[in-house]
Amino acid sequence: MAKNTNSWFREKILLGMTPRDYIISNVTLPNFIAAAILGVAVSVMVYRLFAGLGPSTNLSDNYAWGLWIGFDILVGIALAAPGLTLGTAVHLFGMKEYHHFVRPAILSSLLGYIFAVFALMFDLGRYYRIPYLLGWSWGFSSILFLIGWHFFLYINICLIEWSPALFEWLNLKKYREFFSRLAIWATIFGVIIAGGHQSALGGLYLITPGKLHPLWYSMLLPVFFLLSAVFAGIGMVIVESTISHRVFKKQLQHLDHTAYDKLVVGLGKATASALFVYFILKMFDLGHSENFHYLATPYGYWYLVEIIGFVLFPAFLFVSAARKQNATLTRFAGLLTVLGVILNRLNISVIAYNWNFPASMKYHPKWSEFALTIGVITMLILAYRFIVNRMAIMYDHPDYESAH
Amino acid sequence: MKISRREFLKRTAAIAGTTLIGSGVAAHAGEKLDPSILSTGNTANERNWKIWVDRHKAGVSDERHGVLVDTTLCIGCRRCEWACNEWNKNPNRPIKEFEASVNEAKSVFDKARRMHAGNFTVVNRFKSSKDGKPIYVKRQCMHCEDPGCLSSCFVDAYRKSEKGSVLYNPSVCIGCRYCMLACPFDVPAYEYHEALNPQITKCTMCFDRITKEGFVPACVEICPAGVMRFGKREDLINLAHEKIRSNPGKYVDHVYGEHEVGGTSWLYLSSVPFNQIGFRTDIGKTPIPKLSKGYLFMVKMFEIVGAWPLVFGAYYAISKARKVKASHEISAEKKGEGHGEKH
Numbered sequence: 001m002a003k004n005t006n007s008w009f010r011e012k013i014l015l016g017m018t019p020r021d022y023i024i025s026n027v028t029l030p031n032f033i034a035a036a037i038l039g040v041a042v043s044v045m046v047y048r049l050f051a052g053l054g055p056s057t058n059l060s061d062n063y064a065w066g067l068w069i070g071f072d073i074l075v076g077i078a079l080a081a082p083g084l085t086l087g088t089a090v091h092l093f094g095m096k097e098y099h100h101f102v103r104p105a106i107l108s109s110l111l112g113y114i115f116a117v118f119a120l121m122f123d124l125g126r127y128y129r130i131p132y133l134l135g136w137s138w139g140f141s142s143i144l145f146l147i148g149w150h151f152f153l154y155i156n157i158c159l160i161e162w163s164p165a166l167f168e169w170l171n172l173k174k175y176r177e178f179f180s181r182l183a184i185w186a187t188i189f190g191v192i193i194a195g196g197h198q199s200a201l202g203g204l205y206l207i208t209p210g211k212l213h214p215l216w217y218s219m220l221l222p223v224f225f226l227l228s229a230v231f232a233g234i235g236m237v238i239v240e241s242t243i244s245h246r247v248f249k250k251q252l253q254h255l256d257h258t259a260y261d262k263l264v265v266g267l268g269k270a271t272a273s274a275l276f277v278y279f280i281l282k283m284f285d286l287g288h289s290e291n292f293h294y295l296a297t298p299y300g301y302w303y304l305v306e307i308i309g310f311v312l313f314p315a316f317l318f319v320s321a322a323r324k325q326n327a328t329l330t331r332f333a334g335l336l337t338v339l340g341v342i343l344n345r346l347n348i349s350v351i352a353y354n355w356n357f358p359a360s361m362k363y364h365p366k367w368s369e370f371a372l373t374i375g376v377i378t379m380l381i382l383a384y385r386f387i388v389n390r391m392a393i394m395y396d397h398p399d400y401e402s403a404h
Numbered sequence: 405m406k407i408s409r410r411e412f413l414k415r416t417a418a419i420a421g422t423t424l425i426g427s428g429v430a431a432h433a434g435e436k437l438d439p440s441i442l443s444t445g446n447t448a449n450e451r452n453w454k455i456w457v458d459r460h461k462a463g464v465s466d467e468r469h470g471v472l473v474d475t476t477l478c479i480g481c482r483r484c485e486w487a488c489n490e491w492n493k494n495p496n497r498p499i500k501e502f503e504a505s506v507n508e509a510k511s512v513f514d515k516a517r518r519m520h521a522g523n524f525t526v527v528n529r530f531k532s533s534k535d536g537k538p539i540y541v542k543r544q545c546m547h548c549e550d551p552g553c554l555s556s557c558f559v560d561a562y563r564k565s566e567k568g569s570v571l572y573n574p575s576v577c578i579g580c581r582y583c584m585l586a587c588p589f590d591v592p593a594y595e596y597h598e599a600l601n602p603q604i605t606k607c608t609m610c611f612d613r614i615t616k617e618g619f620v621p622a623c624v625e626i627c628p629a630g631v632m633r634f635g636k637r638e639d640l641i642n643l644a645h646e647k648i649r650s651n652p653g654k655y656v657d658h659v660y661g662e663h664e665v666g667g668t669s670w671l672y673l674s675s676v677p678f679n680q681i682g683f684r685t686d687i688g689k690t691p692i693p694k695l696s697k698g699y700l701f702m703v704k705m706f707e708i709v710g711a712w713p714l715v716f717g718a719y720y721a722i723s724k725a726r727k728v729k730a731s732h733e734i735s736a737e738k739k740g741e742g743h744g745e746k747h
Contacts, residue, residue, distance in 0.1 A: 054441075054596030061441075061520055061593045064584035092717070125579020125594070125602035137559040137576040143696050144582050145558035146703065184721070188714045196703050203703075206696045207552055207586045210686050222699050 012169070015389065034378050041375020044368045048122050056368050062354060063363035065123075070349030071373050072119035074201055075342050078225070080112025081233030082240070083158055084194040089270075091187040098263060101237055103165060103393045107384065108240060110158035115380045117151060122372060143203045150197035157193060160186040168400055169391040176400070198229035205348055213352035215294050215303040218285045221348075224278065231274040232341040234267050235314075238334030244394065247385070251394045261327035268330035271337060272318035279311050299355060306347060310340025439495040443522025443605075444598035448492035452608040453573045455615060456565055466566035469614060470637040470661075470669035471624060472644055473542060475681065476654065477631045480506040480513070480540035482527050484623035484632075488544075491610065491622035494522045516682055519544065521595040524607035525623060530681045539674070541681045542623070542631070545570060545591045545607035546661060547669035552692030556586035561604075568637065568669035569611040574603040588665050588687040609669065640671055647673060666691030 014022040048056040059066050082105035089095045090102050121127040134152060139145045160182050167176035202225025205212050218224065241264070245252060286292065294300045317333035320326075350363060388394060459466075482502035489496040505511040513529035525544035532539050551570045554562035558580065561573040572592075579602050584592045595602040610621035619625075620634040633640065644659040660678050661668035665687055672678070679685040 050599055052597050052599035052602065053594075059596065061518060061584065061596075062590065064581035064594065092714075092721070094721070123580075125581070125598075126577065127579075129576075129578045132559050132576055132578060137561070139558040139560035141555040141693060141697075141700070142558040142560075142582070143700065144556065144580060146700065148558055188711075188717075191714060192707050192711050196707055199699075200703065203696060203699045204582070204585075206699060207556060207692050209688070209695065210588060210684055211585070222703075 012390065034382060037371075037375055037378045040371050041378070044371045044375070045122060047368070048372070053123075053125065056366070058363055058366040058369065060363065062357070062361065063350075065349060065353075066363055067350065067365040067369045067373060068119060068123040070346050071342075072123075072376060073116055074345035074349050076112055076116035076119070077198065077201060078229045078232040078341050078345060079236050079338065080109045080116065081194065081198065081229040082106075082237045083109025083161065083233075084190060084198070085230055085233035086237055087161065087187045088191050091184055092191065098267075100260070100263070101241060101267075103162075104240065104244060104388075105233075105237055106158060106161045107165075107387060107393055108236070110155070110162050111380050111383055111387075113151060113155050113158060115376050115383075117155070118379075119373065119376045143200050143206070147197050147200045147204070150193050150200065154190065154193045154197065157186045157190045161190065165387075165391045165393055165397075168397045194229075195226060199223065199226040201225050202348075208353070211354055212348060213294070213299050213303075213355040214289065214291050215286070215299060216348050216352045218289065220281065220285050223281065224285075227274060227278045227281070228341050228344060231271045231278065231337055234271045234274070235334045235337035235341070238264060238267055238271070238331055239338050242331050242334075244388070248388055248394050251388075254395075262325070264327045265322050265325055265330050268318040268333060269322045271334065272315045272322070275311055275315035275318070275337065279307065279315065282307055282311070299352060302347070302351070306340065306343050310336055310343055314340065438520070440520040440522035442597045443495050443520070444595045444602070446492065446494060446522065446595075446603070446605050448494075448524075448608060449572045449603065449605055450574050452569070452611040453563075453571050453575075455612055456563060456569075456571050459565075459615065466615075468566065468637045468669070469568045469609075469635065470547070470640050470671060471609070471621065472633045472635070472640040472671045472673070474631055474633075474647070474673045475539055475541050476673065476675050477629050478527070478540035478542065479629050480527060480529060480538065481628065482506070483626045483628065484542055485523065485525055485527060487622040487626040488525045488607075489523060491613070492524055492608075494524065513538075518590055518593075519606070520593045521597075521605050524605065528682055533676050533680055539676065539681055541672075541683075543589075543682070544623070544670070545609070546589050546664075547607075547609055548665055548691070549667040549669070550665070550691035550693055552586035552588060552665070553583035553592055555693030555696065556582045558582065565611065567609075567611065567614060569609040569614070570606075571608055571611060572604055572606060577603055579603070586692060588684060588692060637669060637671075644671055644673055663689045665689070666694075 010016060010018070017025060044056065053059055057066060057068070082101075086098060086101050086105035090098050121130070124130065133145070133148045160179060163179040164176050164183065167173075167179065199222035202221035202223075205217065205221055206219070209217055245255075295304065314333040314336040317329055317336065321329035321333060350365075354362065392400075482505055483499060486496065486499045486502045488494070505513060513527075516528045517526040519526060525542060527540050527542045530539045530541065531537075547564075547568050547570045549564070551562060551564055553572075554564060554570065557577075559576045559578055561577045562583070563571050563573070565571055579594070581592075581594055581604075583604060584590075584594065592604045592606050594604055610619075610623075613619040613621060614634070621632075624632040624634045633643070635643075641659060641662055644662075648655045648657055648659075655673050655675055656677055658674075658678065660672040660674065660683055661670055666689065672683070674681055677685070
């Protein structure tokens with residue numbers, strides 16, 4: 001009798017195992033590490049909520065935004081662009097051969113946004129007032145207002161795009177059909193909304209001339225952020241699929257690996273073109289603003305590391321990988337691209353921000369800031385794994401294969 | 405077994421406790437328990453906001469006012485800091501301690517300070533490049549004509565009053581601190597040591613005083629050296645230029661705040677270039693809000709105009725997919741018929 005009442009839960013949540021077996025199957029080293037990280041992160045969260053931002057971070061009146069905005073929001077949202085790039089390529093441009101990448105991409109976008117906003121709640125002083133932004137007090141002249149609304153809309157869009165997988169899992173055919181039909185509209189709105197707020201994140205820094213180093217400050221910041229979100233998005237698909245194909249090997253037994261590697265190289269080509277466009281625009285910007293004299297300073301060297309080592313270099317690697325049809329090289333270049341975007345966002349928000357301050361006055365994150373950020377990333381990975389192990393993300397659901 | 409488990413839990417709790425408490429102590433020690441950083445719960449901004457709301461509802465019209473600061477006259481007595489703390493109910497100390505700084509070998513003047521949650525104004529000391537004598541510079545909110553903080557706020561918590569004050573409304577603020585990035589003068593400060601209900605704090609140009617007939621800001625009133633002059637902004641600009649003209653060589657020919665970021669209500673005169681006394685001279689004449697306005701317009705245009713081709717494109721794609729599907733079905737039926745015929 002007890003077995004019967006538990007059967008749905010057992011089938012859907014415990015992957016068909018008994019509670020005891022399920023727990024035993026989860027006693028693994030990675031899970032133990034994850035639990036340790038979460039333990040520290042949750043204590044930091046509690047400490048932040050009860051002690052305030054002052055004791056729990058190194059933020060100050062001069063550095064109002066630190067790692068929690070710089071990494072969790074700026075980096076997090078850029079790396080959560082896979083849904084935008086792959087969704088557009090497959091649903092709008094009809095590149096159906098890439099459909100295998102779409103569901104993982106949409107899931108990572110959905111989770112990326114949800115956890116970025118979750119982390120943001122700890123940075124906001126009065127997180128409990130976040131509904132004010134949506135329905136009470138509107139600051140139309142603020143780029144942050146645009147971003148806030150767009151996050152809200154985009155999470156809903158991702159939910160719609162992701163929901164077919166959810167309803168397949170729940171065996172709700174009618175809902176699944178309905179939301180599948182909505183998906184194309186969600187994708188269109190997604191392109192508009194995601195394009196809007198990816199660029200808006202760069203737009204945030206338009207009002208900080210004099211604080212942001214001239215090599216990074218530009219009137220083109222929104223364009224740079226949008227473009228780099230495009231290659232961050234595709235680069236992230238390459239990196240993520242590399243990892244998930246190892247972790248979820250069992251789900252991918254029917255995969256044609258040579259054909260799959262070809263697709264990865266194809267993604268690399270797309271990334272390379274975005275990287276080249278970005279690089280050329282950056283050079284135009286450098287020339288137009290006549291900032292060459294800054295290149296021979298420490299900040300200038302750092303700028304060159306970012307722009308040559310993490311933009312131009314991976315672009316050439318992608319091209320060479322495409323010539324040799326070398327998927328491994330494409331994957332390495334993908335990793336470099338992603339690291340480059342992380343570096344760029346941290347440069348703008350932390351490293352090159354308040355650049356004219358002496359070193360003693362500069363901000364460096366406190367251990368607790370790192371702990372919370374790492375904790376949120378861990379939560380994201382666990383949520384991703386939970387969903388992929390249960391829903392048809394990496395493969396087509398056997399009952400619904402005809403839909404593609 | 406039981407004992408060891410209990411012992412384990414105890415130890416874990418102890419470690420967690422010391423880590424957390426320890427980090428709290430370290431943070432406070434680093435800031436040397438500066439009362440202006442630790443300050444929380446200031447009510448001056450809220451009070452002044454309410455006054456603005458009442459006056460706005462009543463339709464009271466005002467003329468633009470401001471303050472002209474002649475830095476060549478300042479003696480560094482810091483009484484303005486004391487008076488400001490007193491009027492705005494910020495953490496304060498006896499006025500004698502403020503006055504003493506100027507004669508101390510080691511004093512607050514050793515380091516350039518900025519405004520924090522519990523002080524709306526500070527006096528900094530610089531060395532004159534002309535004669536080596538100290539120059540004292542009072543800083544507070546500049547009260548921009550077109551304020552960056554106002555445009556950056558995503559819940560619309562700022563207002564520029566007709567009188568000149570830039571005012572902040574704590575009752576809608578979410579605490580995102582974007583205004584602190586937006587301010588070219590690094591003015592808004594944040595109550596970092598308030599866990600549940602932190603707010604931004606800043607100078608209000610004593611809006612609650614200047615809206616009463618015959619009252620001037622608290623700092624202006626107490627100044628013994630006549631450094632500051634409160635009046636109509638236009639008159640102050642004329643006066644500033646008059647001072648520069650009639651005292652050749654005394655001032656640099658620049659009224660800071662006349663054009664900076666579109667103009668500010670507070671105006672400064674100096675005997676040395678302004679970048680030598682802690683003012684940013686690289687911020688330009690463009691109001692901060694203008695820097696993001698063009699972009700916002702473009703996004704709106706893209707989202708409204710650019711959306712239509714995408715929507716029609718999708719509609720076209722869907723209808724095409726349906727036709728393909730339909731033709732497949734027809735051909736499938738035909739195949740079926742053919743199949744049937746054979747049998």
